[in-house]
Each structure stands twice: as structure tokens, then as C-alpha cells.
Amino acid sequence: MLILALDVTDGERAVKIAKETSEHISAIKVNYPLVLSAGIEIVKKLSDLKPVIADFKIADIPYTSSLIAEIAFTHGARGVIVHGLAGSDTVKAVKEVADRYRGDVYLVTELSSKGGEEFMRDCSDRIVEMAVEMNVAGLIAPATRPERVAEIKKAAKRLRVICPGVLTQGGSIEDVLKAGADGIIVGRAIYNSPTPGEEAMRINELITSFLKKYK
Amino acid sequence: MLILALDVTDGERAVKIAKETSEHISAIKVNYPLVLSAGIEIVKKLSDLKPVIADFKIADIPYTSSLIAEIAFTHGARGVIVHGLAGSDTVKAVKEVADRYRGDVYLVTELSSKGGEEFMRDCSDRIVEMAVEMNVAGLIAPATRPERVAEIKKAAKRLRVICPGVLTQGGSIEDVLKAGADGIIVGRAIYNSPTPGEEAMRINELITSFLKKYK
Numbered sequence: 001m002l003i004l005a006l007d008v009t010d011g012e013r014a015v016k017i018a019k020e021t022s023e024h025i026s027a028i029k030v031n032y033p034l035v036l037s038a039g040i041e042i043v044k045k046l047s048d049l050k051p052v053i054a055d056f057k058i059a060d061i062p063y064t065s066s067l068i069a070e071i072a073f074t075h076g077a078r079g080v081i082v083h084g085l086a087g088s089d090t091v092k093a094v095k096e097v098a099d100r101y102r103g104d105v106y107l108v109t110e111l112s113s114k115g116g117e118e119f120m121r122d123c124s125d126r127i128v129e130m131a132v133e134m135n136v137a138g139l140i141a142p143a144t145r146p147e148r149v150a151e152i153k154k155a156a157k158r159l160r161v162i163c164p165g166v167l168t169q170g171g172s173i174e175d176v177l178k179a180g181a182d183g184i185i186v187g188r189a190i191y192n193s194p195t196p197g198e199e200a201m202r203i204n205e206l207i208t209s210f211l212k213k214y215k
Numbered sequence: 216m217l218i219l220a221l222d223v224t225d226g227e228r229a230v231k232i233a234k235e236t237s238e239h240i241s242a243i244k245v246n247y248p249l250v251l252s253a254g255i256e257i258v259k260k261l262s263d264l265k266p267v268i269a270d271f272k273i274a275d276i277p278y279t280s281s282l283i284a285e286i287a288f289t290h291g292a293r294g295v296i297v298h299g300l301a302g303s304d305t306v307k308a309v310k311e312v313a314d315r316y317r318g319d320v321y322l323v324t325e326l327s328s329k330g331g332e333e334f335m336r337d338c339s340d341r342i343v344e345m346a347v348e349m350n351v352a353g354l355i356a357p358a359t360r361p362e363r364v365a366e367i368k369k370a371a372k373r374l375r376v377i378c379p380g381v382l383t384q385g386g387s388i389e390d391v392l393k394a395g396a397d398g399i400i401v402g403r404a405i406y407n408s409p410t411p412g413e414e415a416m417r418i419n420e421l422i423t424s425f426l427k428k429y430k
Contacts, residue, residue, distance in 0.1 A: 007279065032271070033282040040251045056247070059274045059298055061328040061384075064222065067248040083274055085300055087330015113276040115302015119338040126334065169276075 001026045002204045003053065003162060005187030006046070011038030018049045020197035021190060024204040027051045027078070029185055040075050047076030057108060059083035062093035069097040079104030081140060084127030085120065091134055104137035109152055112142035112165030124148075128155045138162060138182070143171030146179040153180030173203070177210040216241045217419045218268065218377060220402030221261070226253030233264045235412035236405060239419040242266045242293065244400055255290050262291030272323060274298035277308035284312040294319030296355060299342030300335065306349055319352035324367055327357035327380030339363075343370045353377060353397070358386030361394040368395030388418070392425040 004025045008014050011034070018028055028050045035042060035054075046052050054072035058065045058080060065086065072080050082094050084107040091107065098105045109124040110116040131139055138160030141152045153161045162183035165171040173184055184207055186200075193199035219240045223229050226249070233243055243265045250257060250269075261267050269287035273280045273295060280301065287295050297309050299322040306322065313320045324339040325331040346354055353375030356367045368376045377398035380386040388399055399422055401415075408414035 007282075009282070031275070031279055033279060033286065035251070036255045036283070036286045039254055057274050059272050059300075059326075060246070061326055062330070064246055064248060067222075067224070068251070071248065071251045083298070083300075085274075085298075085334045086326060087328060087333045087335070089328055089330040090326075091330075111274075111276055111301060111305075113302060113304055115277070115304040115306075118302045119300045119341065120302070122337060123334040 001162070001183035002200065002207050003027045003029050003183055003185045004190055004200065005029045005031070005055070005164060005185050006191060007031055007033060007187045008191055009033050009037040011042050014038065014042060015045055017191050017196045018046050021200035022049050024197070024200035025050060026183065027053055029053045029055045031055045040071060043072065043075040043077055047078065051078035052076060053079040053081060053104070053106065055081045057081055057083055058090070058094060059086040060090065062089045065090045066093040066097050069094045073097060073101040073103050077103065079106060079137060081106045081108060083108050084130055085123055088130055088134070091130065091136070095134060095136060106138045106140055106162070107131045107136055108140045110142050110145070110148065112144045112169055112171070116142055124152070125155065128152055131159060132157055140164065141181070143176045143181070143184070144169055146171070146175040149176055149181050150179035173206055174210050177207065178214050216377070216398035217415065217422050218242045218244050218398055218400045219405055219415065220244045220246070220270070220379060220400050221406060222246055222248060222402045223406055224248050224252040226257050229253065229257060230260055232406050232411045233261050236415035237264050239412070239415035240265060241398065242268055244268045244270045246270045255286060258287065258290040258292055262293065266293035267291060268294040268296060268319070268321065270296045272296055272298055273305070273309060274301040275305065277304045280305045281308040281312050284309045288312060288316040288318050292318065294321060294352060296321045296323060298323050299345055300338055303345055303349070306345065306351070310349060310351060321353045321355055321377070322346045322351055323355045325357050325360070325363065327359045327384055327386070331357055339367070340370065343367055346374055347372055355379065356396070358391045358396070358399070359384055361386070361390040364391055364396050365394035388421055389425050392422065393429050
């Protein structure tokens with residue numbers, strides 16, 4: 001499963017890349033730089049092409065977090081990403097909103113950046129436990145640390161584990177799939193390519209071949 | 216110091232409340248529900264009335280976090296709120312953007328909600344240390360736990376400590392100022408009042424009298 005992290009800030013360019021890549025990707029992940037620049041309506045436009053995961057890394061009190069999730073789902077998002085670190089009450093509040101829309105909740109375990117090891121590493125095993133208990137859709141785990149992906153996937157049981165941090169950020173697609181990841185999130189390597197459609201096809205074929213080998 | 220948490224989702228209502236309360240508040244804190252509903256331009260409109268703190272609880276990898284901060288500051292924000300939990304690289308990336316705009320960075324220590332005790336409590340003392348080392352403008356501490364405000368203020372040294380969680384969320388303004396807080400964030404008690412201006416005046420006078428007593 002290839003998820004496109006559509007981290008451009010121009011709405012028209014975002015739609016163009018989404019169209020060019022759509023037959024090779026499973027979902028589009030959108031983050032705040034795009035949504036703040038192009039307006040929340042971009043979520044609706046993209047969700048007409050592919051399921052959209054709103055990567056809002058929600059990390060607020062339950063009341064505010066549920067409002068943010070509500071806005072994402074009313075604009076067509078299929079899933080939202082929440083920081084488990086915000087606590088079980090926040091995750092529960094977002095999940096209640098998601099359930100009304102039959103939407104998915106993904107919890108961040110550790111950021112793929114270096115700083116993800118400073119504080120989040122100390123909490124991530126407990127966040128995985130909470131995710132399993134609360135039966136959310138999946139977990140976001142760092143492709144930059146495949147050994148952690150393996151540990152997280154083992155503890156995550158049947159929850160999906162999807163991983164950002166490959167290619168531009170340094171992670172290896174093969175290592176991460178070998179570690180048990182169910183999906184790979186790719187951003188810059190695709191949207192900065194002169195031919196995003198071809199690049200998405202190439203990466204998706206690579207993922208498919210590794211999944212056959214390791215799953 | 217009274218900061219208005221302007222957590223309504225209607226842009227016109229937001230501007231109306233901001234105008235009515237502006238002479239009794241020091242700053243306006245805006246969060247995603249308002250910005251996603253009304254568009255990022257609302258930050259500019261409100262910043263023409265009062266300094267705006269963009270409470271985006273930024274908690275992403277450094278690259279994405281710096282893009283979010285850049286959008287806040289180019290739209291007139293005076294400060295941004297970041298989750299220290301994201302790691303020192305993320306805080307550094309945001310601070311570099313803020314410094315270019317002579318803007319302020321505030322780090323969340325623990326959310327004021329119950330869930331803020333589950334994971335964040337284990338990291339918050341280290342986040343305060345990081346904030347002091349990196350010389351950010353201030354810290355966000357939970358008014359719902361005044362004993363934590365006192366500990367955080369002691370460790371924060373000369374950094375400002377501002378606290379959400381009073382009134383509707385249960386915290387006492389007097390307890391929090393007695394614990395050493397420099398500012399109080401009030402949302403629902405003001406914007407849900409039939410007379411927001413009068414309520415802001417009343418709360419601001421209360422804060423001023425307690426600050427005289429305890430500072």
C-alpha cells in the first residue's frame with residue numbers, strides 16, 4: 001500500500017499531482033501546510049479522487065480535538081491522524097467522531113525525525129497498547145528506524161502500521177516492509193519528481209514486489 | 216495577563232467578540248477549528264485588533280513544522296504554540312522561523328485535560344528544561360493542576376507561564392496565579408457569555424487584583 005504525502009502548498013498543483021498518481025496510490029495524506037494555504041475545501045477536492053487521510057496530528061484537549069476531526073470528516077476525509085500522546089480521552093473523543101463517519105483513526109507512535117526519539121520513544125510502546133485496546137485503524141511508525149517498526153508491528157497485532165520517512169528522509173522501503181509495515185508513505189520523492197505519475201508507479205511496483213516477498 | 220481563547224468557528228462572530236473584548240485582553244489565542252472553518256485570513260483580521268497566538272500545537276517533523284509556523288507568521292501571528300514532545304529539532308526549526316518574524320514560541324508542557332497526565336506528565340519536566348535551554352518565550356501549563364503550575368513555574372525561571380483550563384474546565388484563577396502563572400487563558404466563559412466584553416473586563420480585573428496580591 002502506497003500513500004502519497006501530498007505536502008505541496010499550491011492547491012492546483014496538489015490536484016494535478018493527485019490525478020497523475022491516482023492509479024498507483026491507495027490514499028492521499030494531507031497536512032496543514034496544504035490545508036492552511038489552499039483552504040479546507042482541498043480535502044473535498046482530493047477525496048473525490050482518492051481516500052484522504054487528514055494528517056492533522058491532532059494533539060489537543062478532547063473537546064477541541066473532536067472539533068478538528070469533525071471538520072476533517074465533514075470535508076470528506078476518510079481518516080485522521082492523532083497523537084496518542086495527547087491521552088486516551090482525546091483519542092476516544094476523536095474516535096467517537098470518526099465512528100459516526102465510518103472513518104479511520106491512526107495514532108502516531110514516534111515521529112520519523114531525530115527528535116522523535118527524545119520524548120516520544122519513552123511513550124510509544126504504551127501508545128501502541130492503547131491503540132490495540134481502543135481498536136483504532138492503525139499506527140504511524142518511523143521508517144527511519146526499521147527496528148522500531150518491527151517492534152511496533154509485533155505489538156500492534158492486527159492493526160495496520162504505515163510508515164513515513166523513506167527515500168528523502170533516509171528510510172529504505174525494503175527494510176521497512178521486511179520489518180512488517182503494511183503501508184509506505186512517500187512525499188517528496190514523488191511530488192518533486194518531474195514525472196510524479198511514473199515515480200508513483202515505480203514505487204508502488206517496488207512495494208508490491210516486496211510485500212509478496214515478506215508478507 | 217488575560218488571553219482570550221477564541222474558540223468559535225464563525226469568522227464574523229470571532230471578529231465581533233475580539234472587538235468587544237479587545238480593551239480587556241492582552242492577546243487572542245486561535246486554534247484550528249476557527250482557522251479551518253474561517254480560513255487562515257482570520258489570523259490577519261484578528262491580529263489587526265490584538266496580538267494573535269496561533270495555537271496550532273505543532274507536533275510534526277521539523278520541515279513540516281517550520282512550514283506551519285511560516286504560514287502563521289506570514290498571516291500576522293505574534294506567536295505559535297508547539298508541542299515540546301515533538302523533540303528539540305522541531306522546536307529549533309519553529310524557533311528559527313519565529314526569530315525571523317521576531318515572534319514568540321510557546322511550548323506545551325501538559326494538556327489541561329485528564330489525558331495530559333497519561334503520557335505528557337512523564338515528559339513535561341524535561342520539556343521545561345528544554346524550553347529554558349532554548350530560550351523560548353514561554354510555556355503552556357495546566358490550570359486544572361495548580362500544583363504542576365507551581366513546579367513548572369519554578370523550573371521555568373524567567374520564561375512566561377500561561378495557563379488554560381480555568382472556569383469551564385474547572386481550574387481556579389486564584390489558585391493558578393498563586394502558583395505563579397503569568398497569564399490566564401479563558402475561552403468559553405467569555406465567548407459563550409451574552410456580554411463577552413463585560414465578562415472579559417470582570418475576569419481581567421480579577422486577574423489584575425490577584426497578580427498584585429501574589430507577584
